[in-house]
Amino acid sequence: MRRTTLTAAALATLLLAGGCSDEPEVKRPRPTAPTASAGKPTPAPVTQPPGLDLPENARTLVAETTGDKNQELPAFTPQEGAYTLYATCEGKGKVSIVDRDSSNPHPVTCNGVHTVGVVYDGTKPRHLTVQVTGGTSIWRVAVVSGNHQP
Numbered sequence: 001m002r003r004t005t006l007t008a009a010a011l012a013t014l015l016l017a018g019g020c021s022d023e024p025e026v027k028r029p030r031p032t033a034p035t036a037s038a039g040k041p042t043p044a045p046v047t048q049p050p051g052l053d054l055p056e057n058a059r060t061l062v063a064e065t066t067g068d069k070n071q072e073l074p075a076f077t078p079q080e081g082a083y084t085l086y087a088t089c090e091g092k093g094k095v096s097i098v099d100r101d102s103s104n105p106h107p108v109t110c111n112g113v114h115t116v117g118v119v120y121d122g123t124k125p126r127h128l129t130v131q132v133t134g135g136t137s138i139w140r141v142a143v144v145s146g147n148h149q150p
Helices: 002-017
Strands: 060-067 082-091 094-099 105-108 115-120 128-133 137-145
Touching (some): 082 094, 082 105, 094 137
Antiparallel strands (some): 082 115, 094 105, 094 128
C-alpha cells in the first residue's frame, strides 16, 4: 500500500509541476530563424496617383495617361491658342513636363498636389515628354484645349 501512496503522490506532483490548471493554454509563437531580409526595411510600394479633375466640356488633346518612367506624349495642336495641362504624381522621384521643341522642364509637384498650368502658344503642334529623375514616381497627365485654369 505504501508503494501506491508514493506513486499517487509522485503523479500528483508531476501533474502540478507540468502546469496543469483550469486556465486555457496560452499559445506563444515559436521563434523563427532570421531570414535574409531581416533587419532591412522593405520599401513601401508607390501607389497610383489620384485621377485628374478635368473640366467636363473641354476638348481633350491628350487623354489621361499614366506611367512610371520617361514617356513622350502624343503630339497635339491646341485650337484656341492655349492649352491646359493637368498632372499629378506619387513617389520619391522628380517628375517634369518638357516641351521637346524647347527642352525647358516644368516640374510637377508630387504626393497629393495636382499641378495645373495654362500655356498660351498659338496653334502650332506641341510635343511634350514626361521625365522622371531621382527615384521612383508614378505620374498621371492630361491636356485639354483652351484656358481651363481652376
